[in-house]
Amino acid sequence: MLDTDQRPSDSAIQARQREMAAEHILFQVVQHVEAQHPGLIDRIDASLDHLGDPAKDGTGDDEAVREIARRFLASARKA
DSSP, X not given: OOOTXXXXXXXXXXXXXXXXXXXXXXXXXXXXXXXXSTTHHHHHHHTGGGOOOOOOSSOOOHHHHHHHHHHHHHHHHHO
């Protein structure tokens, strides 16, 4: 059980929930379009070199963002 001092802020909770909802919707869209137009996932995968983390506070990690995208695309391929 989390201590109230360790509880994420309401804005952090809402951001996580929005991220999960957006990922689910995007995943479904990618799968649908890939079924109609095979090659979409490969095209997105080929574009990942251009993906980066825009953070300007020292926490940016372009490769971490790309790896998340690669895992997302790998899941979409399997589904």
